[in-house]
Amino acid sequence: MSSEFDIIIAFHKKLSSQCTSREKAEANTILKFIENTLKKSKKVTAIEDREELRYILRFWGSYLTSQGLKFPDIDIDSSGRKPKNVTIRRAPWADSPHYITGSVHELESFEKRLNKLSNRDIKAEAFTDLLNQFNTLLPGAINDIVQVQRRSRIDVLSDASWSIRNNVLELKELIEDQGTASDKGLRELWVSARRIFDLNPEFYTKTVRKNLLDKVQHCYFVKDVSQFSQLYHKVGKDKKLGREHLDYLSCITISGDYADLFFLFDYALRNPSEFSNEGKFVYWDLNRPRFYPFMGRRAEIATKVLDSIKKKVLKYDGEVKLENLNVKLEERGRLN
C-alpha cells in the first residue's frame, strides 16, 4: 500500500514530466496539488520525507510565479499541518509483515556465525549443515527484498554476490577438483550453471575432452541453450574426438519466472545416480576459496530436483511446465 508521501511524489513526478515535455502543467492542477499536499502534510511524519516535500513545494511555488501567478502558501510547518512527532524514515523492509523481516534478520545472524567460523578449520559435515541453512534462508530473503524494494531478482542477486567476499577459484584448482574419469572414477556429471565453464580452452582440454574420451555422460542444466550449443559444436569439430562423443552430451534448459532463483549457485553433481549409496559430493559456487565436500541433505535435494526434472522431460516428450518453470530437453537435431 502506498503511503501519503508516495502518492504525493508520484503526482509531483507526473506534473514535472509535463513541464519537461514542453506541455505546460495547468496552474489549477498545480494549485490543487499544493493544496492537497498541505492537507496531507500532517500525515507525512518522517523527517527525510518532510524535507523533500519542502523542496517540491518550493519548486512549484516558483514555477507558478514564473507563470505570472502569485506565490502560493506552501508552509507545511504551520500549526495544523505539522505532525505531533517527527519520525525517521523506516528501512524499506520495516513496513513489511513480520515473516519478511524475519528471513532477512535470520540471514544476517547466519552471516555472523559464518564469519566466526571462517577463520577456523571446520569439518565438512558442519560446513554442509551451515550451507544447508544458508540454502534455505537465502532464496526467501532474496524474494522478500525483491518484493519490498521493487527491484528485479537479478539486480538483488547481483548486489548480493558483490557483497560476498570474492575469492574466485583458480582454473587449476577447478580442473583438479572436478577431476576426470581415470583419476576419480567419474561416470556421469550433471552441471547446473548460469554460465557453463566447460568452454574455457584450458578447462575443455584438461577435463571435458578427457572425460568425453572416457565416455563420461554430461548433462547440463542451463538457462539458455546458446552456451551448450557452442560446446556441442566445439566437440563436433574436435579432431581428437569423434561424432559418437556427441551422444555423451545432453542439455536441459530451464526458463520462466523462477529460473533466476534456480540458478542462484553453480554446482555439479558427480555420479548422481549413485548418490544414495555412496554420498558423493557436489561442488559449490565458483566464489568459494575451494570446493567443500557437500554431503547429506543439500546434495540429496539437488540430485532429487535435477533427477525429477530430467525424468519428467524425458517422459513428456522433451518439454514440460513445472511450477513457474519451463523445462525443455534440447534436441540434438536442432543444435546441428
Added chain:
Amino acid sequence: MAYEGPLLAASVVRALSSIPGAIRDIKALLSGKEINGKEVLSKMEMLQKALVDFCKTEAWLREIKEIHQILQVIDTQLEKARAEHIKAVSSGQFNQQAYQMSVIQEVWYWAKLNSLTKLISKAQSIEHVEPEPLVLDKDGKPSGPAWACRFIVLGQEIDKALDAYDNGVSRDTKKISETMNSLIQHVKIQMYLADERMREEAEKFGNELYKLSGILEQI
C-alpha cells in the same frame, strides 16, 4: 505569509500623475502678462511635494532590499545546518549520530546573534513594505506582519529544542533538525518573495516613469 504592503504606494502614483499638471500650471502662470508670485509659489510647492512623494519609491526599494540582504545572510549562515541534515540523511535514513549538534549550536548562535536579531529589529521599524511594523508585547508575543511573527516563533522553537538538548531533557536531534529545516524553508521562501517584490516594483516603477516621460515631452 508574503509581504502585505502595497506595491508602489498610492501616494507615489498620485504624485507622479500630478507632476505634469503642476508643470503645465506653472508654465501658464509664468507666461501670462501679470505674474502672480503667490500663485506660482503655491504651484511650485505642490510640485515639490509631488517630487518628495515620488522619492518615497526609493525608500520602499531600499527597505525591501535591506530585508532581502539580511535574509540572504541568514540563509548563508544556515547553510552549514542544512549540510548537517543532508549528511545525516545520506544513507536514506536520518542518522542521529551523524547530525553534529556542536555544528548546529554554533550555526544557530551566530545566525541568531548577527542576523535574526537584525531582521526582527528591522521588522519593528518597517515603514514602507508593510502596512504596520512588527510589535512585541511585554511577554514577547508578536503581532504585525505574518512572516516576521513566524521568524519569532521558529526562533523560539529552536531555542526551546536546543535548551532541552543542552539540559539533557531530550536528545532528540531529529526534532532539532526538523525545526531547523522549517526555519531554512521560511528564510528561502521569504527571500524569494522579497526578490519577486523588488522585481515587480521595479517593473511598475519603470512603467510609471515611461508614462510620465511621454506626458512631460508634450507639455
